[in-house]
Amino acid sequence: MANREGDYGLIYCKNEPGDYIYHPRLVPLKGINVEVEVSDHVATVTSILQYENNEKSPIEAVFVFPLPGDAAVCHFSAKIGQTEVVAEVKEKQEAREEYDDALSSGQQAYLLEESEESPDVFSMTVGSLPPGESASIRLVYVIELTVEADDGLRFCLPAVLNPRYQPPGGESVSGWSSQQPVCVVYKPYSLSFSARVTSPRPISKVESNCSLDPLQYLNTEQTQATVRLAGSGILQGTFLFAPFRKERLQSDGHKFDRDIELLVYYKDAHQPAAIVEAGKDSAKPGSLMGDPVIMLSLYPEFPEAVMASLAPCGEFLFLVDRSGSMQTSCHGGEGRIGSARDTLLLLLKSLPMGCYFNIFGFGSDYDHIFPASVEYSQSTMDKALKKVKTMSADLGGTEILSPLEHIYKQPCVPNQPRQLFVFTDGEVCNTKEVLDLVRSNASSHRCFTFGIGEGASSALITGMAKQGGGHAQFITGTERLQPKVMQSLRFALQPAVVDISVSWDLPKGMSVTPLSPPITTLFRGQRSLIYAQLTGDASGVSEGSVTVKYSLADQPSQDKLGFSLKPTKDTGLTVHRLGARTLIRSLELEQRDQQGQQDGAEEKKRVVELSIQSGVSSAFTAFIAVNKGSGEAVQGPLIRRDIPVSRAFSDLGDHPVQGRRMMAGPNLACLPCIMIAMVLCWAPMKLYDYIRKCLNRHTDSQEVDCGGEDEAPEEPPQPRLPPIDPLLQVITLQKATGFWTLVPELTAVLGKTHEEFKKSKPLTVTEEVWATILALIWLHGFKMDIQDEWQLLAMKAVSWVRAQKVGCVAECVEAGNALLGCKVQKDDLGL
Known part of the structure; x- marks a missing residue:
C-alpha cells in the first residue's frame, strides 16, 4: 500500500525534467453531491463523491477532508458500474491490513478512517482504480444542530481544512507537514448541495453564508421545505500558480473558500421534546441497536426571583x-x-x-x-x-x-x-x-x-x-x-448550577441505561441533550417521564418532561447512532485517562465492540470495502494521487517554510512569493506586477534564487484602514463604573457640538449624569438592531444613574430626545 502520510487537503506537485514550473498531479475527484435531511434539530448528511481515473495507470486516490467533530459517520459504500460494495466497520489495524492485502492482489479497495489525533479530520483512500474507470463513493453521517445566539439552529458543512500547527519536534496529524509546497489554488471539482427540512413546528426561514435559491415550502403548514445552494453543480475553475502567469479561470458556484452554513429558524422552536426511536429488528434485544433509544432536549428555566437577586x-x-x-x-x-x-x-x-x-x-x-x-x-x-x-x-x-x-x-x-x-x-x-x-x-x-x-x-x-x-x-x-x-x-x-441529577419514572419491568455523560452545566434557555437506552417491556403503559433536579443559589429547582413509550419506527436509526457516538466519545476519554495508569485496553475493546455493533466510526476503527468483482486483478503499477480540499489561504502565517526550493529554471519563486500569490488570487488586483516585485524582494534568499529584473524594491500597497465604528467610539469613552463624561469626543460621535450639549443640559443634573443619559438615548435610538452587543454595559450605566438618585430623569430624557432627534421613552432605558 502507498504511504498514507499525505498532504493535508493539498496537492503534491511534481516537476518534470526540463520544466520551469511545477505540475500538479492529476486529480480524479470530479464532483461532490451533498443532500441534507434536517429533522427538527438533527441532520442526516449524505455525500456522494464521483471519481474518474483519466490516467494511463491504475491509481490510489487519497482525500483528507474535514467533518464536524461530533458527527456520527454511519455509512460508507462504493459503486463501480452496476456493482455496489458496502463497507464494514472493523478494528483500524485489521482494516488497514485488509486494504493492503486487497491492493496487493490487484483488487479494488476503499478505506475510510478518522484521525487518531483529531476527530474532525477523516481520510478516504480509493485504491486500484483502473484507467478510464469511474467510482461513486457514498458517505453518510448524522449530527445534532447547535443553537445560535439568535435561536437559529446551525448546520455546517465543512469545506475548508486548514493545516493544524505542529510545535517543533511533535508528530503531525495524519502526516500533515506545514513545510510541504503548495501550488494549486482553485479546486477542479464541483459541488451540488441541497437540504430538506421537516419539523413539528412551522419553518420560519432558512439563511446561509452562501447564496441560496429561494426556500420552497412543500405543504401549507410550512413544516416541510427544501432549499439548495445557488449555482450547485457548476464546475469550478483551476488556477495553477507559476511565475508571470496571469490568467485565472472564472466560474460560478461555490468556490470552496468557506464552509457552507445553514441557519434554520422554527416558530416556537426551543421547547422541551423527547424522541423514542425503535431498535433494529435484526439486532439482539438488550443490545444498544436492538432496544429503543430516547433523545431528550431540555431547556431549563430558572426562577426569575432567584436570577434577579444574584x-x-x-x-x-x-x-x-x-x-x-x-x-x-x-x-x-x-x-x-x-x-x-x-x-x-x-x-x-x-x-x-x-x-x-x-x-x-x-x-x-x-x-x-x-x-x-x-x-x-x-x-x-x-x-x-x-x-x-x-x-x-x-x-x-x-x-x-x-x-x-x-x-x-x-x-x-x-x-x-x-x-x-x-x-x-x-x-x-x-x-x-x-x-x-x-x-x-x-x-x-x-x-x-x-x-x-x-x-x-x-x-x-x-x-x-x-x-x-x-x-x-x-x-x-x-x-x-x-x-x-x-x-x-x-x-x-449566570450563577453556577450545582447538584444536578437526572431521575427516570418508568413502568415496572423497564430499565434505563444512560448513554450521555452526567450533566455538569445548565444555562438558562440553552438546550441540554440526554441519550439513554430503554430496556424491557412497558406492559401496556404508554407514558414515562424524566426529571432534572438542580440547585441554584441554595434553592432547589427541577424540570420535568414526559414522553411516549411507543417508539417511532423507520427513522433510519438516527437517534441510536447519535447515542452510540456520544457513548463512544465518553469511552475514548476514559481510555485516554487510563493510559497513564494502565494501557486502557479494556476501554479500547469496548469502543471497538460498540463501533462495530452500531456501525459508527471511532478513533480505533475504520470502514473497509473490497470489490472482488470478476476476480481479475488490476494490472500495472499503482500510482498515488492526493485530492486537494480548500483551506483558508490567509492562515499561511502559521506555517513558515525555511530554505525550501519551489521552482526550477531561470525565473524562480520562493515559497513566500507563492504564499502571497495565493492570498492575492482572492483579491481584485493584478497578480503579475505584484509577483515581479516579490521576486526582486527575495533575492537575498540563500536557498532560492528569485532572479527578476533590476528594479528598485517597492513596498506593497498599504491596505486602507476601516472607518472607526461609532458604537465602538461610544463604548471606548465609558468609564468602568458605567458612566460617561461630557467630553468633545463623545459629543462628536453623537453628532452635535460640545456647546450644544452643555446648553441643553438641565440645570439640576451633573455633566456626568447628562452625558450618560444621552449615551443611553443614542444607543436605544440608533443601535437597537445590535442591542445584544451593548446591553450589559447599558445595564451598568442605568445602575450608576440610579445610584445618583437623580430627581429629574424624565426631564433629562425629554431634553435628550429633542437634542438627538429620538423618541426613546424613560421606561425603555430602564430608568
Whole structure:
C-alpha cells in the first residue's frame, strides 16, 4: 500500500525534467453531491463523491477532508458500474491490513478512517482504480444542530481544512507537514448541495453564508421545505500558480473558500421534546441497536426571583490567539485579530464591578497583561485597554497547550468563579491532549470558546466548551464576533448550577441505561441533550417521564418532561447512532485517562465492540470495502494521487517554510512569493506586477534564487484602514463604573457640538449624569438592531444613574430626545 502520510487537503506537485514550473498531479475527484435531511434539530448528511481515473495507470486516490467533530459517520459504500460494495466497520489495524492485502492482489479497495489525533479530520483512500474507470463513493453521517445566539439552529458543512500547527519536534496529524509546497489554488471539482427540512413546528426561514435559491415550502403548514445552494453543480475553475502567469479561470458556484452554513429558524422552536426511536429488528434485544433509544432536549428555566437577586461576579480570563493566521480574513475587511481587539474592548466595558480579570495572548509563545488576575477598576481597565490596542498577530504558531497549563496552575480567586474565554482559529494538531487538559480542570472553571474564521477545528472549539462546562460559538465569513461573545458573557454571569441529577419514572419491568455523560452545566434557555437506552417491556403503559433536579443559589429547582413509550419506527436509526457516538466519545476519554495508569485496553475493546455493533466510526476503527468483482486483478503499477480540499489561504502565517526550493529554471519563486500569490488570487488586483516585485524582494534568499529584473524594491500597497465604528467610539469613552463624561469626543460621535450639549443640559443634573443619559438615548435610538452587543454595559450605566438618585430623569430624557432627534421613552432605558 502507498504511504498514507499525505498532504493535508493539498496537492503534491511534481516537476518534470526540463520544466520551469511545477505540475500538479492529476486529480480524479470530479464532483461532490451533498443532500441534507434536517429533522427538527438533527441532520442526516449524505455525500456522494464521483471519481474518474483519466490516467494511463491504475491509481490510489487519497482525500483528507474535514467533518464536524461530533458527527456520527454511519455509512460508507462504493459503486463501480452496476456493482455496489458496502463497507464494514472493523478494528483500524485489521482494516488497514485488509486494504493492503486487497491492493496487493490487484483488487479494488476503499478505506475510510478518522484521525487518531483529531476527530474532525477523516481520510478516504480509493485504491486500484483502473484507467478510464469511474467510482461513486457514498458517505453518510448524522449530527445534532447547535443553537445560535439568535435561536437559529446551525448546520455546517465543512469545506475548508486548514493545516493544524505542529510545535517543533511533535508528530503531525495524519502526516500533515506545514513545510510541504503548495501550488494549486482553485479546486477542479464541483459541488451540488441541497437540504430538506421537516419539523413539528412551522419553518420560519432558512439563511446561509452562501447564496441560496429561494426556500420552497412543500405543504401549507410550512413544516416541510427544501432549499439548495445557488449555482450547485457548476464546475469550478483551476488556477495553477507559476511565475508571470496571469490568467485565472472564472466560474460560478461555490468556490470552496468557506464552509457552507445553514441557519434554520422554527416558530416556537426551543421547547422541551423527547424522541423514542425503535431498535433494529435484526439486532439482539438488550443490545444498544436492538432496544429503543430516547433523545431528550431540555431547556431549563430558572426562577426569575432567584436570577434577579444574584450579584454577578467572577474571575474572567481571556485567552486570545495571536498566531500569524489571525492576521487576515479570507473575505476581506479587517483581520481576525482586529475583531478580537474590538471584542475585548466590549468585554472589558461590560464586566461587573468587583470581578477579577486578566488577558493572555498565545502563539508559539504566550504572554499576559498582569502577572495574576486583578480586581476590575478604572485603572486596571485602562491599563488593559492600552495593551489591547497594540495587540497584533505576531506570536508565530498556534500552541494553546502551554498557556492553558499556565492558567490552570494559577490559584483561583476565592468566591470568584473562574470563567475562561478562548478565541482561536483552532489550527492545532494536539486536539485530544488539549481536551484532556480542559477536562481535568473542569471542576475549577467554565470554558467558553470561539472558533474564528473558515476551517476552525470543530473538535477543538466544541470539545473545549463541552469538557469545560461552557458554550461554543463559531464566527465565519462576515459575521460579527461581538453578539456571540456577549451571549456567552451573559451565560458566564449566570450563577453556577450545582447538584444536578437526572431521575427516570418508568413502568415496572423497564430499565434505563444512560448513554450521555452526567450533566455538569445548565444555562438558562440553552438546550441540554440526554441519550439513554430503554430496556424491557412497558406492559401496556404508554407514558414515562424524566426529571432534572438542580440547585441554584441554595434553592432547589427541577424540570420535568414526559414522553411516549411507543417508539417511532423507520427513522433510519438516527437517534441510536447519535447515542452510540456520544457513548463512544465518553469511552475514548476514559481510555485516554487510563493510559497513564494502565494501557486502557479494556476501554479500547469496548469502543471497538460498540463501533462495530452500531456501525459508527471511532478513533480505533475504520470502514473497509473490497470489490472482488470478476476476480481479475488490476494490472500495472499503482500510482498515488492526493485530492486537494480548500483551506483558508490567509492562515499561511502559521506555517513558515525555511530554505525550501519551489521552482526550477531561470525565473524562480520562493515559497513566500507563492504564499502571497495565493492570498492575492482572492483579491481584485493584478497578480503579475505584484509577483515581479516579490521576486526582486527575495533575492537575498540563500536557498532560492528569485532572479527578476533590476528594479528598485517597492513596498506593497498599504491596505486602507476601516472607518472607526461609532458604537465602538461610544463604548471606548465609558468609564468602568458605567458612566460617561461630557467630553468633545463623545459629543462628536453623537453628532452635535460640545456647546450644544452643555446648553441643553438641565440645570439640576451633573455633566456626568447628562452625558450618560444621552449615551443611553443614542444607543436605544440608533443601535437597537445590535442591542445584544451593548446591553450589559447599558445595564451598568442605568445602575450608576440610579445610584445618583437623580430627581429629574424624565426631564433629562425629554431634553435628550429633542437634542438627538429620538423618541426613546424613560421606561425603555430602564430608568
